[in-house]
Structures are given as C-alpha cells and as structure tokens.
Amino acid sequence: MQDFKESIKNRAMFYFAVIFLLFVIIAFRLLWIQVINSAEYKDRALNQRMRExxxxxxxxxxxxxxxxxxxxxxxxxxxxxxxxxxxxxxxxxxxxxxxxxxxxxxxxxxxxxxxxxxxxxxxxxxxxxxxxxxxxxxxxxxxxxxxxxxxxxxxxxxxxxxxxxxxxxxxxxxxxxxxxxxxxxxxxxxxxxxxxxxxxxxxxxxxxxxxxxxxxxTIDQVIQYFAERELKLAEENFDISGGSIIVMDSQNGDVLALANTPTYDPNNFNNYPEKNWRNRAINDVFEPGSTFKIITTAAALEEGVISENDILTDPGHIYVGRHEISCWSDRGHGAHTFANVVKTSCNPGFVEVALKMEKDTFYSYIDAFGFGKRSSIRLPAEADGLLPEYNRIGEVELATFSFGHGLSVTPIQLASAVSAVANGGKLMQPRLVKEVDRGAEQSNLINEPSVVRQVISEQTANKTRELLKQTVLNGTGTQAAIEGYEIAGKTGTAQHYNEDLYDASFVGIVPTENTDLTVLVILYDITGDTYYGSQTAAPVFRNLGENILSYLDVKPDFTQQPGYELSDEKLTVPEIRNLSKFEAEQSLREKGFNVKIQGDGDKIIDQLPKAGALVNKNSTVWLFDDKVENYNVLIPVPDFRGMELEAVKELAALRGLKISSSGSGKVIGQSVYPGRRIKTDQVISLKLQ
CATH class of the missing domain: 3.90.1310.10 (Penicillin-binding protein 2a (Domain 2))
Known part of the structure; x- marks a missing residue:
C-alpha cells in the first residue's frame, strides 16, 4: 500500500513537472511573441489583412x-x-x-x-x-x-x-x-x-x-498626310519597293513630315511584316546620285576653284586614270559654263571640278555637311551612312563622289545638308520633338533649334541656290517646277551594282513667306523603263509642293523674272607672272576675275588660263606661286574635231592647252583622244582638212 501511494505521488510529481515545463515553454513562447518579437508578428498580422x-x-x-x-x-x-x-x-x-x-x-x-x-x-x-x-x-x-x-x-x-x-x-x-x-x-x-x-x-x-x-x-499632321498620300500614289504609278519623303524647315531644322512606304498601323502592328516597321528615312542608306552634286557645287564655289562663268568642256566622257566616266548625253555638251554643267547635270563637268579640289578639301566638306555620321535626330537605329576609309580614297573615288556614287547616305543626312544651302550655309540638327511637357510642378524641357556648324558662307549658299533654280527652270528638273514659285532643286538617279534596279530622287527648296522648306523625295528599287529621278521623283515633289504651298496659303508670284542670267561680257586675261601674290590677286579681282592661288610663296610664276585668253567675266584664274610643289595640273582635252582653227586656238587658250596643227580647214583628227586629261605642257597635234 505504501508503495502504491509512493507510485501515485511520483506520477503526480512527474505530470506536474511536465505540465509545469509546458507552462514554462508556453509562457516563454508568449513572452517571445508578445514582448520580445512583437513587432514582427504585428507586421505579419497586418500583412494578412492588407491587400496591395x-x-x-x-x-x-x-x-x-x-x-x-x-x-x-x-x-x-x-x-x-x-x-x-x-x-x-x-x-x-x-x-x-x-x-x-x-x-x-x-x-x-x-x-x-x-x-x-x-x-x-x-x-x-x-x-x-x-x-x-x-x-x-x-x-x-x-x-x-x-x-x-x-x-x-x-x-x-x-x-x-x-x-x-x-x-x-x-x-x-x-x-x-x-x-x-x-x-x-x-x-x-x-x-x-x-x-x-x-x-x-x-x-x-x-x-x-x-x-x-x-x-x-515638330510634325505637321496635314503635311505628313500629304507626304504619305504622294508615296501611296507613287506605289500605284511606279514599280518600286518603297519610298521616303522628308519635309524640313531649313531655318530651324524642324521636321514637318517624315514619311515612308510601305507603312503599317501601330494599333495592330503585329498584323504587318517587320519590314513595314522599318523607318527607311533614318535606318537605311542609298547612293544619292546627282542630288549629291549640290554638295560638290557648294564646296567648289566656297573653295574658289570654280565660278559659275568658268568654261568647261564635255566631249561626252572624261578619263580618270584608266576609267572612262560618261555623261548621260552620249554626244556631250561641248564647251559650256559651270552654270550649265549644274543645269544639265553633266558628270564629266562635275568630275573636273571635284578633281580641282584636293582630296583633303573635298572630303572635309563631305564631313562638314554631316555625311558619314548620325544626325542625332533621336530615333532608334539611325544609320551612319557609308563612306570609304580616307586612306582608300584615290582619284577615281574622288571623281565618282562628285556625282554621288561610291558613297551612301541616309535620307535625313541629305535633307539636312541641302537645308544648309537653303538657309545661308548653316547645318542644323534635325528636330522632331519641340518640347516635353512635364506638368505644372516641373518646368518643361525645351528642345531649342541647334546649329551644328556654318558649312559654307551665305554668299556661296545663295549662289548655289540660284544655280539650282536654273535646273528646275530649264534643266533636268523641269518636272518639279511649280508655276508662280521659284523652286530650286536637283534630280538624282543611282543604279544598284550589277542590277537593273534604280533609286530615284529629287531634293528641292520650296520658298514660303516665313521660311524655306527642304523637300526630299526618294523612290527605292525602281524597275522598268521609267526610272530617272526627273521622270519619277520630280513629279511627286511637284504634287507635294503644290499641296504644301496651298495649305500654308503661300500665294504665287507670276511677276518674277524667269531665271538667273549670266553676263555675256568677255574679258582678256592679263599677264600676271612675276607679280607678287598680293598684287596679282588685287589686279585680277579689280578687273572682274575670280582668283584661286596655289602655294605659300610670294611671287607668281605661272597662271591658267594664259595671258591673252578671252574668258567670261568672273571666270577663275589660277595662280601658282614660287613655292607650289606641282602646278602642272591635268586638263581634260576637248573634242576639237569639226572646229575651225581659230575657234580651236581660242578654246585651247581658254583651257590652257598647247596645240600644233597641220593642214587647213576644219579639224579631222587630234593626237590626244577627247576626255583624256593631260599636263598643260603637253602639245596636242591637230590634223586639219
């Protein structure tokens, strides 16, 4: 009995100890939850009730x-x-x-x-x-x-x-x-x-x-609509893979329209092929063709290597090394002024002008006009354009650059460059966004117009523009003319390498009451018989220009003088050799000549044309001083065949070439084939009959 009671007591003590231990654990747990770690569990409870x-x-x-x-x-x-x-x-x-x-x-x-x-x-x-x-x-x-x-x-x-x-x-x-x-x-x-x-x-x-x-x-919805409508009509009228149009305010770089075809609806962009999303005016490059002659013209005029009155000769081709570069006219344009070279878009003339500039000079203008680098228009995937490496550019490459082949540009680069001609020589950064409105609590972000650089002088820009007006008035760009308005512009046609595909373009300057608009039209990958820029892109430009001028309520002026007339006054080149550089230049400019000096010396040792040559007023006389390294420049030989001897002598003197003749009558043969470039001391033998 005693053992039983002792057993009961022990069990009671055991259960009491267990219960006490459990109580201590529970108490400690409660202390942990309610006191020591109360903040964490409070947050957990709150999070269970909270919905974010x-x-x-x-x-x-x-x-x-x-x-x-x-x-x-x-x-x-x-x-x-x-x-x-x-x-x-x-x-x-x-x-x-x-x-x-x-x-x-x-x-x-x-x-x-x-x-x-x-x-x-x-x-x-x-x-x-x-x-x-x-x-x-x-x-x-x-x-x-x-x-x-x-x-x-x-x-x-x-x-x-x-x-x-x-x-x-x-x-x-x-x-x-x-x-x-x-x-x-x-x-x-x-x-x-x-x-x-x-x-x-x-x-x-x-x-x-x-x-x-x-x-x-900066986009104007109405002008954007006009541009896109013209591209759709171009798709119906010509066999093209697509096209681009840019309308830019030349004064501030504002892009008023930037259109491409094919297009897509961004509300359902997945329903269109990805090629339709591509912004070809920014992302793609093309060979500008003859539209690039605007850059060549501006650079040459700015450098003084040519004037609009200078006489050049075109037998239908010109040789650069072993390469023959042809004019679009098989018969050539003969002896004509540089103004006419621009108007007729004569390739040999532009080649001769480009080669008058040194590679460093011409390349620096290509760079200054913004080619070969992005315009910073701030649209995704803008292309840089394609320019050959400088050390890989030789005489042939320089020659083809002059008429827009051998290099590729983006449409926005070309539009910006031509805008510099339109606005007095300033390259503007193209602008799409005027302002970011950040609401009442923050000041707005204003994207002010930005001048990248002054590329050419205002005088050169104005002279280039006048020459381009003649292109539209009675040159290769007549299909772009808008009656009652002075339109300046240039056509361009570039063939794809080893393919019957062409990119046709026209870039023009449209005057309005407050500013001048640069309008660029490009049609890509044209096939068929109608592919020249004058036949395709120029009419698109005209239709678009008419709509823009009507929308902006710019009234036509039918009293304007029809064109830019060159003076027909003739001057005899004086003898300048042995004069100081200062005296020679002053004397020539006072007499009405344009002057280009070669070398860093003080005394003039030679000149082109030679003394006694009869030239147009404002023609360029090249002066070579006593420190010029090589002044025996290469001159393209004219086609003297069919000319009387007196006319031959006059043209040869004008071009600074030496001739000898045998026989009488008209020239029936010449020792140097027309278009070959020779040194001025080489004699050309002529056969007359």
Missing part, C-alpha cells in the same frame, strides 16, 4: 505642332482568373478558349495553378469585355489597365512607333522617349477582414501614380 493593388500610370500624349493628338492612352480591361474561385475548370477553359486568343490547354493549366490570380488576356476590346461580362463566369474578373491608341492609324507610324503589351515603347519616339512618356505606376494598400471586404476604418496606404509626360512634335 498596382495603380497603372497613364502614358503621355504625343501631339503634332498644332496640338492634334497622334498617340493617346485609353482605358482597357484585362481578363484575370482566380483559380480558388473557379468551380468547374474544364468547362471554364472550354468556354474561354472560344472567346480568348488562348488555346484550351494553356487556359486550363493556368486556371488550375497554385497562383492566387493570373492574367489570361490583357487589354481586350470593349466588345469582348461585354460578352464576357454577360456570361458571368465564376472566378473570372477584370482589372483596369491603360492601352495605347493611335487615333490617326497609319499616319506618322514610323515616327511615333508603338508600345508592347506592358505599355513600354518598342519603336520610334515611343521607344526613344520612353522614359519621359511611361510615367511611374502607383500602389495602394487596403486593410480587409476575413471575408475579404474592406474595413471601413482600416489602414490605407498609397504611393501616388505619376503619369507620363506629353510630347509636342
């Missing part, structure tokens, strides 16, 4: 230069599944598969996952939203998101670009200005009870949303 929601920001609006909206954000519904609330997953998946852009297996896998909520399809249209609402499918809810919308559809699509499903820019200004447009999403936390309902006096926390900034562009 993302508040999407609204992407900024993109406006044209008159305030018309080109890109806006609209409210859109996104379909969300709550797997725990779905009653019949198979039936739900079948029903949704017939309505959404998602197959049955994908939907079923998603709605049976462990996730609390999952996206099924984002940013659906209103019709689908209404249909899903009417079906009232258990476990399917909708949340609000922002959807990008382009109210003008295809208009300016290559400029504006598009956004992805997450509302971030993927192309165009939507991409390059994404950091300004996208804004910052907000967040809101709401305290809920066990049933998931908001607690009226519960804790609410929020991070305010910051909507994106608005962009104000």
């Amino acid at each position: 929601f993302v508040v999407n920001s609204e992407r900024g609006i993109i406006y044209d230069n008159t305030g018309r909206k080109l890109a806006v954000s609209l409210a859109a519904k996104t379909v969300v599944a709550l797997p725990d609330s779905i009653i019949d997953p198979q039936k739900t998946a079948q029903e949704l598969a017939g309505l959404l852009d998602v197959n049955y297996d994908t939907i079923y896998r998603r709605i049976t996952s462990d996730a609390a909520a999952i996206f099924l399809q984002r940013k659906i249209n209103d019709q689908l939203h209404e249909e899903l609402l009417a079906r009232d499918i258990p476990g399917i809810i909708f949340i609000d998101e922002s959807k990008r919308h382009y109210p003008e559809g295809e208009l300016a699509s290559h400029i504006i670009g598009f956004t992805g499903i997450d509302n971030n820019g993927l192309s165009g200004l939507e991409l390059s200005y994404n950091n300004y447009l996208v804004g910052k999403e907000g967040r809101m936390a709401v305290e809920r009870d066990a049933a998931g309902k908001p607690i009226p006096a519960g804790i609410r926390e929020s991070v305010p949303v910051q909507n994106g900034h608005n962009l104000h562009l």
